[in-house]
Every structure is written in C-alpha cells, then in structure tokens.
Amino acid sequence: MHELRTGLAFFLLLNILAGLVRVARGPTLTDRFIVAQLFGTTGVGVLVLLAADAGRDALRDVALVFALLAPVTVVAFVRFAVGSDADAKGASSGPDQEPRP
Amino acid sequence: MNPWLVYALSGVALFSVGLVGLFSHQHVVKRILASNITGSGVLLVLVALARRVPSGPPDPVPHALVLTGIVVSVSSTALGVALARRMARLQAEATHSPEHEPRSDGEGP
C-alpha cells in the first residue's frame, strides 16, 4: 500500500507541474491565479497521501492548514487584482481584455 | 544518492538561482522574491543536513532554527514590501505632485 500511495503522490506532483504550462500560457492574471489554486488543492491531496504512512500523522495537520488558508489568497486576489472601485470601471474595460483571435 | 543529498543539492541550486536573480533584477518586488528564494535555499540545505541521522527521527535542533528562520524571513519580506510601497508612493508623488493639492496626512500610524 505504501508503494501505491507514494506512486499516486508522484502522479499528483506531475499534475502540479503540468499546471505550470497554463501559468506560462495563461493570457490573463486570473488564469494564472486559478492554477495557483489548483496547486493548492492537489497539494492537499499529496499531503493527505503522504500522511497515511506510519508515523507521519502530522502531515494531516499541514493539509488541514492548507485547506483552511486557501481562501486568504483568493480574497486578497479579488480585493487587489480587481480593486475596490471596480464597479465604477464597469465590466467592459477591465485589464483582462483578451485579444480576440 | 540518499534522499538527504538530493534535497541538499536542490537547496544549493535554489541558493544560487536566488542569489544571481537578486543581482540581475531592477524591479524591487522581484528582488524581494529573489531574496526569499535564497533564504529558503539555505533553510532547505539545513534541514537536508539534519536528515543525515542514520536511524530514528531527524535532528530537532536545525528544525527549530529553520522554523524561526522561516518566520523571520517572512517578516523581512513584509518589511521589504512596506519599504517598496513607500518608495513607489514617493516616486508617484514626485511625478504627479504639480496637479495634486498637498495631501493632508491621515491620522497617526
């Protein structure tokens, strides 16, 4: 079972690294931020898998902290990347204007 | 190629990437990121060396030092960001000062 868990943890780590492609290619800041959140969730998965080994129960607390503090970065992103006076700007002229192909 | 050596070399690589990055960027925030990366490279080497205990749990003393090291590096990053923010504000005021009425400073810190 240890081999299976470690193998899956490795597989999830590969998922995280595959996500880097979207960070490089992501046209807008929002896309890049979504990948950061993907890393968070997949990171919790890896930690939970590693925590199942003997004597490594503390890693579950690390996964718990990751799960708990994920919204902090999201709220910070929404607050600062959009700005408090976004309504005045209206939706049409935001900086995320993707060039239509 | 036991596990601690792999992470020690990775920490060394992190240190050198961060150090060279520190000197090759002008942007303040980029340099703060580079100094952060350099710090975590050093800490990674420390913890990797702590893992060399042949049997049993790793050596707790470097763990305690690195734990304090991470908290101190965060506070130095935060101080760096605060200084960078003040510089940005002063530069902005320097370039835009003619049109602005003299800004009254807000209440105490």
Next chain:
Amino acid sequence: MSPLELLSAAFLFAGAAFCLAGTVGVLRFPDVYCRLHALTKVDNLGLGLVVVGLALRSSSWATALKLLLVWLFVLISSAFTCQLIARAALRRGAVPWGGRREP
C-alpha cells in the same frame, strides 16, 4: 489483498483519475469560467475520492474524521473561490467563450 484494501485502492485510483481530469480541464478549456469549473468541481471530487480511499484504510475513527474534515474545508473554500474568482474575472472584462469552434 483484502476486499477493503481493494476497495480503497479503487477509490484512490478514481481520485487520481479525477485529479488528472481537473488538471487537463484547467489546461485545455477555452476560457476562465470553464477552467474554474475544472478547478473547483472536478479537482474537489478527485480529492474527495482520495480522502475516502484513505479513510477506509485509516487506523482509527479519529483519523478518518480528520481526513473528512480536511475535505470539508476544501469544499467550503472552493465554493467561495469559484464564485469570487468568476465575479473578479467578469469585472476584469474576461469575455465568456462564445461556444463557436475556434476557426
């Protein structure tokens, strides 16, 4: 391999498959809003299946409950994440994909 181990291994593999689906979704979907679904819905299910797989094999009830608690927190935070980021993307002017096949 007792039936419990088989069941837990099946859950783990299903979870990993959904995590893969979530990652591929984030990479391949045409616009921000679809990628949000891939991130918050699919990846969560992947994590949930992994958590259930591990909970089946966990040594004590306390460990199993803590695992489910981790998953509950991830569920709550991604529910908010999805809505907050979608609204932020809309305000930043990200135009939803029109459904036409790319030329």
Next chain:
Amino acid sequence: MDGLLDGCLALCLPLLAYLVLRTESLSQAVVLFVAFGLLSALGWARLEAPDIALVEAAVGTGLTGALLMHTLSWTEETPPDVRARARRRPWALLAMAALTLLLGWAVLALPADSPGLGLEVDARREDSGVKHPVTAVLLNFRGYDTLLEIAVLLVAALGARAVNPRSERASSEAAKDPLTGELFRMMTPALLLVAGYLVWVGDHGPGGAFQAGAILAGGGVVAILTSRMGTPRMSSLRVRWALLTGPLLFIGVAVAPLFSGGRLLEFPEKYAGTLIFIVEMALTVTIAMVLLMFFPGTRPPRTGRGSAR
C-alpha cells in the same frame, strides 16, 4: 518510488525558482512564487520536518501570498528592456551553474551520516516539560533564540508601520458584500479552533505558537480585506497590549529564575510544561498581531487618477 518522488520534487524546486525570476510580468512571478511556497512545503514534508511544513503552509499561503497580491495593486509594471536581459542571460546562467557546482561539491564533501544532536535532546527531554523534541528545543533548550526572534518580529512590525503610516479606511462598499461576509463568518470559528488545537498539540507533536499565530493572522487578513475589521492602528491600546503580551511574559518567565538563584531562561522542572504552554499562548497572540500589522489594508487609489479623497 520514493526516490522518484524525492528526485522530481528536488529537481522542480530550483526549476520553479528560476521560472519565478525569469518571467517578465510581475503577476506571473507572484503566482509562481505562491506555487513555489507550496512545493517547498511538500519538500519539508518529504524531509520529515512536519513543523516546518506547517509553518511554511500557514505563513506561505496565509500571509506571503496575500501580501504579494497586494504589491500587484500598487507597482507599475515597468516594461523591462528585454534586450539587455537577453544579453545578460547567458552570463546569469553561467554564474548559477558555477555557484551550484562549487557549493554542491562542498555539500558532497560532508560525511554521509552524522548523528546530530538528536540523542542529547532526547536525553534531556523529560525535564524540558514538553514531549515533542522540536518544541523542547524551541522554547526550552534554545529559548534565547525564540525570545530574540520575537524581538525581531516586533522591530519589523514597528518598521513596517513607521514606513506606511497611513492605514486607509476600509471602503464601506465592500462591507455590504454578502459573499465575503459569509466566507468570513464561516472561516473564523474554524480558524480559531485550529489555532487553539495547534498550540495545544505543540506540546507532544508538531505545532506551536508560530503556526497558530500565522493561522490567526490569515483569518485577520480576511477580516481586513472583507472590511469586517479596520487595519490595526498602533495608536489603539488593545493593539499595543496584544503586541506586548508575548515578549513581556516571555521575558518575565526568563528572568524569574534569576531571583531564585537559577540561571536565565531556566524553567523549573515541575512547572516547565505549564509555563511553556502559557508563554506559547501569549506568543500566539503577539505573532498573530505582528503578522497582521504587516498588512497595510485596502488598496490605495491609482495615483494616475485624481483621487477623490
């Protein structure tokens, strides 16, 4: 399979760090840096250092990510002259490779297995009052470091506050936002519970004042950003007392044995456990407030537009 996981993780950390520093746009660098924090937390987990993974998770995702997102709102994306960077890149790569080889050779020269201080710590762990070795080292055997580190945190908080004196008022419009309000209402009890749990578990497992303080600060950041709480002002007495409880109590406990003939920071064996627990609770409050003071609050208006203040 373990070797594969360790090797891949150890390879990706410097790769991701290089990506963070190579990208031109600041926003991409910040997001990559958040991902780097996560991978390094996995690295600590693989190196059997759960305490450090806990601090990295609590501080990395909680504070550093939010703080760097804040920098996105006030830094102008200065267009770097790509040609100069491209010209210098081979030299930079050469310098990195040379430095890595040099230091790598030094690390390789180290003996492969050294017992370290683990045995000495275990021998004296009974009279340190706590069962978890890292907490014993942190608060008892090397209590001096932790004491001075709290002073470093205080100085950094005072410095950050002195440099950015004006903490802007939270705009009322954000206060009416039901979504983040509900998020705040849901998160706060869970954060307080987990923070208390971590301080308590620090006695016999990975946890302690730093992790709990960082988690409380993360909750505080959400409170500030959703304008449920104004930026903590230095002038208010509550903030000052929150900042001072930890250090004062720790100094008090450290100096007390001097009067009864003991040495500095020599906890009496009988009460060591409870004393450490009380000091850790006070430290949690201080660290949470210090980390919160770093957060300057709402986004200043774009300097380009006439700020209707």
